[in-house]
C-alpha cells in the first residue's frame with residue numbers, strides 16, 4: 791500500500807499515513823498524534839526530470855540537464871541523485887526508490903506505472 795509523508799502543522803511531527811490511492815483522493819489526512827487535519831505533504835511530487843519543475847529549472851545553470859539523455863534511465867537516476875544532494879534535502883524513501891530503479895536501468899514509464907502516487911502527486915498539489 792502506498793504511503794504519504796506529511797508534517798503536522800500543529801504538533802510538528804512527521805507523519806506517515808498508509809492508504810490506497812482511492813482513499814487518498816477521498817479522505818482528509820489526520821494526524822494520529824493530535825488529530826489535527828492541518829497536515830502538509832512533505833513531498834509534493836517527484837519530477838522525473840520534467841523541465842517544468844521550478845526547482846529543476848533553478849539547477850539548470852550547469853550543463854547537467856542539457857547533456858542528460860532522458861531515454862537513458864541510468865543517466866537519469868544519476869542526475870536525480872546528484873540533484874537531491876544539491877538540494878540538501880531528505881526527499882524520502884519514494885525518491886530513493888525511484889533513483890535506485892532508474893540506476894538499475896528501469897524505464898521511468900515503468901516506475902511511474904508501479905508507483906501510482908507519482909502520477910497522483912503530479913496534479914499541481916500544494917506542498
Ligand SMILES: [Zn+2]
Nearest residue numbers: 798801821824
Ligand atoms: Zn499532530
